[in-house]
Amino acid sequence: MSAQPTAAPPATPPLAEGPLTRLRVLELGHFIAGPFCTRLMADLGADVIKVEAPGRGDPVRGWGEMQGGRSSIWWSVHGRNKRSITLNMKSARAKALLLDLVRECDVLVENYRPGQLERWGLDHDALQRARPGLVLVRISGYGQSGPYADRSAFGVIGEAIGGIRRLTAFPDGVTDLPPARTGVSLGDSVAALYGAFGALAAILDQRARQTPELRVVDVALTESVLSLMEGCLPEYGLLGKVREPTGSTLPTNAPSNAYRCKDGEWVLIAANSTPLFVALATLMDRPALARDPRFAENPDRVRHAEALDAIIGEWTGGLTVDDAVERLNAVNIPATKIYSVADIANDRQFLARGMIREVEDPAFGTVLHPAPLPMFSGGVASGGIRWPGPEVGAHNAEVYGGLLGLSQTMMEQLAAEGVI
Amino acid sequence: MSAQPTAAPPATPPLAEGPLTRLRVLELGHFIAGPFCTRLMADLGADVIKVEAPGRGDPVRGWGEMQGGRSSIWWSVHGRNKRSITLNMKSARAKALLLDLVRECDVLVENYRPGQLERWGLDHDALQRARPGLVLVRISGYGQSGPYADRSAFGVIGEAIGGIRRLTAFPDGVTDLPPARTGVSLGDSVAALYGAFGALAAILDQRARQTPELRVVDVALTESVLSLMEGCLPEYGLLGKVREPTGSTLPTNAPSNAYRCKDGEWVLIAANSTPLFVALATLMDRPALARDPRFAENPDRVRHAEALDAIIGEWTGGLTVDDAVERLNAVNIPATKIYSVADIANDRQFLARGMIREVEDPAFGTVLHPAPLPMFSGGVASGGIRWPGPEVGAHNAEVYGGLLGLSQTMMEQLAAEGVI
Known part of the structure; x- marks a missing residue:
């Protein structure tokens, strides 16, 4: 852990080095x-x-x-x-x-x-x-x-x-x-x-x-x-469209969701482009999925997202979250555990950055x-x-x-x- | 609606009046x-x-x-x-x-x-x-x-x-x-x-x-x-406490939750102090609830939050969201509809503020x-x-x-x- 010990409150503040020191x-x-x-x-x-x-x-x-x-x-x-x-x-x-x-x-x-x-x-x-x-x-x-x-x-x-x-x-x-x-x-x-x-x-x-x-x-x-709220207001004003929630998924790209692992933790996988999905299908040892007409292109995958998520969830359900993340990252599929504060406190990147x-x-x-x-x-x-x-x-x-x-x-x- | 019509993109930007004009x-x-x-x-x-x-x-x-x-x-x-x-x-x-x-x-x-x-x-x-x-x-x-x-x-x-x-x-x-x-x-x-x-x-x-x-x-x-993340990190470091989710409620005060109304909309009610809860019990025509030992003080209400939320949800389930909010606000209980962008675009306060x-x-x-x-x-x-x-x-x-x-x-x- 990158320790940055600080003294007890001083009687008068030391000269601060920050950009707002004069304020x-x-x-x-x-x-x-x-x-x-x-x-x-x-x-x-x-x-x-x-x-x-x-x-x-x-x-x-x-x-x-x-x-x-x-x-x-x-x-x-x-x-x-x-x-x-x-x-x-x-x-x-x-x-x-x-x-x-x-x-x-x-x-x-x-x-x-x-x-x-x-x-x-x-x-x-x-x-x-x-x-x-x-x-x-x-x-x-x-x-x-x-x-x-x-x-x-x-x-x-x-x-x-x-x-x-x-x-x-x-x-x-x-x-x-x-x-x-x-x-x-x-x-x-x-x-x-x-x-x-x-x-x-x-x-x-x-x-x-x-x-x-x-x-x-x-x-x-x-x-x-x-x-x-992104484009919600102008889209409502012009089209009368009311943005509604989409739960844990993205409305326009699939697969991107959180999946339960064997140890009860959630892994977040964003394989929402065709090359990433092909890589995921291969990693899951289900290469035929990439040729399945339900999942071939993004619009297909969005339409059949529920079926696709069930298949991916079955795969993650057999792995611990650490194992899943390691396998996914090894083939450059964006993925992470959904961090608790314990994960945050021990994360290599947060520690390296101080x-x-x-x-x-x-x-x-x-x-x-x-x-x-x-x-x-x-x-x-x-x-x-x-x-x-x-x-x-x-x-x-x-x-x-x-x-x-x-x-x-x-x-x-x-x-x-x-x-x- | 407070109209602020803006001209088509000008050939050169007009003198802006904002605090960052010189940047x-x-x-x-x-x-x-x-x-x-x-x-x-x-x-x-x-x-x-x-x-x-x-x-x-x-x-x-x-x-x-x-x-x-x-x-x-x-x-x-x-x-x-x-x-x-x-x-x-x-x-x-x-x-x-x-x-x-x-x-x-x-x-x-x-x-x-x-x-x-x-x-x-x-x-x-x-x-x-x-x-x-x-x-x-x-x-x-x-x-x-x-x-x-x-x-x-x-x-x-x-x-x-x-x-x-x-x-x-x-x-x-x-x-x-x-x-x-x-x-x-x-x-x-x-x-x-x-x-x-x-x-x-x-x-x-x-x-x-x-x-x-x-x-x-x-x-x-x-x-x-x-x-x-509020106090999550120092609390974890000192006590090993890992903050976990609490869904739609507050972990330490009750009742504060979202409740379904007759028209399918959600009303958010924050009656999480004893005087507010007494007012809510009266409004619901259930004044005895305020004397019920399960709900008397905040720690009691937190312990029995599920039972309490069921009672409140039964009451809101008989009202439209607009009716519920009007009744709650009339007796100064903090409450609101959970707004969609349509509600936002038509909100009196947002409009009055431009x-x-x-x-x-x-x-x-x-x-x-x-x-x-x-x-x-x-x-x-x-x-x-x-x-x-x-x-x-x-x-x-x-x-x-x-x-x-x-x-x-x-x-x-x-x-x-x-x-x-």
Whole structure:
């Protein structure tokens, strides 16, 4: 394993080497979309200051597996490379302190319900006055405007509205089971990527035009998911065609499917061209299949895909998944096991690329992290993993003291009053 | 419908208003990941010049539904806002022409197999010499290095290796069906988002440091998918826990599932807190359920989720999906129909936000496009939809003539020789 040990959280962040080193980002975020957006920037070297409620902090600190009393294991990754400070947004002093922080930052990222920032007094004018040219990234379920803007954002609902849930399913009649989830918070993550991309675009605009206006990046989870829908929308508009799910296959090419193996694992085989299919028929010791009129050309194979898949499944059913993949790859037929996280953590390619990092976390010991993305080479380095997800308020002293210049006495008073 | 008619492709692009107006991007891409990456930038105003093989151009021009003889309907969206030029990369003159183009650009995006650029003579030194400080975005299945770098990139295979395919499924024993695809080219699109984000980060670095080195952004489809996997990797590393699929439910909260309605559609209900569940029990006219010890608190409901889902499914089975959603939303229980593209095209919120655009395409008439993302407000505007996907080589004259200054005679000669 390509070990990249990282020191415990330092008192002050070391000089980061990433392309976003010169950027300072304030995060008023919680759950997934906002914090993942800022983590993308922090991973490339940005100085991200995350504002959390005193005490428990971000709810994700309690999500997933725990080990010991502090934050979840997921937090080690989800909160990494950021500075955590506390601020009780309900306190009377919150607005002034937050605007003092905004003054020092290039970007503010938030993912509260539309209107919450304004209820805290952080409206357009206040933010623009505090930091002319500020970039404000707002991530929400449905966007900042329109009749549904006030609805609470649930990832599963946004994914269903954006169109992807309909397609993670089998055609009508195959099963009574409902469409599966993608199993991860896909809509939040894609919205976060749009937020990070939009933030950098707005910064480029701000640096080019130097105008003082606030630049608002308005990201909706539903719209982010819809952007993935290929040609569905224009095809519907012109032809009235409604894209329906095709289960585990491709609608237009065969054979391409997942097949069960002897050990219960699934092998994915994409032999969906005639030369690849001929190679597969030979490999299965069924060369006559390639001459069978049902399977001769792609349109034939699509029409008889069920029969063809049954034959291939019979062959894979006699092999372990490792054996099947080895035989298929040996004759250059694209194929893979459907990976579990155990397969991922031990994959030769991920390891060779440094994608699986070992990070020292004072809360847990050695933790596996995925590497910052994208990777860079040539004249620019990644920001790297500088430290794992910190404790709530771990950086209060260096941010309120060092960055804003508050005295020790003042910070103690704010803490005593429950402000920080 | 919020109509935003767009003129036919103009001879020269109008002054775009987007935040990336000052950026020029050369695309040596095909299929989905590379072209989607540059479309994200073109949609925000960048001048993207797409290089295609003379004749048929990008294979996506032949994908999905066609109407008439030119490019697919999908192309109207996939190729929009870009200038298309032709260049036969196998011709002897390609390298010099390509480097002349690189000289005029800030970014080069490519998604050929690793090593292909070098085989065309476009290696690190040649690119850096042509355009000091160039940002080169390379999108591939497995990344530019490592033992699998040379393998051909299939989206379905990359998604299986990145871990998402394993999770779009039901737990063992529920069904013999394999894990579904997400139904769209998810891995390509997420890789494209990382490419666009990384490109802008590298540009910020280049503008800050002004060093002449080539900056390489190295995006792998597999790694992009892996980045979506929440806490799976650290939980596996510390506890040996392998995340397994949970079908259409959430593993830790109930009830949250998709339920079949009388009209065959699915309603998604997220009543996964005790107050929401009490409201649901009342709405279903089964208030006693809220006092049933099997369903009293969330851990009870998770343990008895199957029985609970059967009861809810019985209730939804007596209602149309529209009726069910209306009743649920009236008492503030998060719920939605699982949208088809027909629902998307007619959704009040998408329409109010201008997310569904009507674009005039000379090949098709009025075509529905999804809006450029993210949306902007305040001091910056989106680039908008300036024109739909152009014909192969539609901009040869203005790029080779206008930008590179080749004479009409020279261009005719290059065309006659099959170079452009």
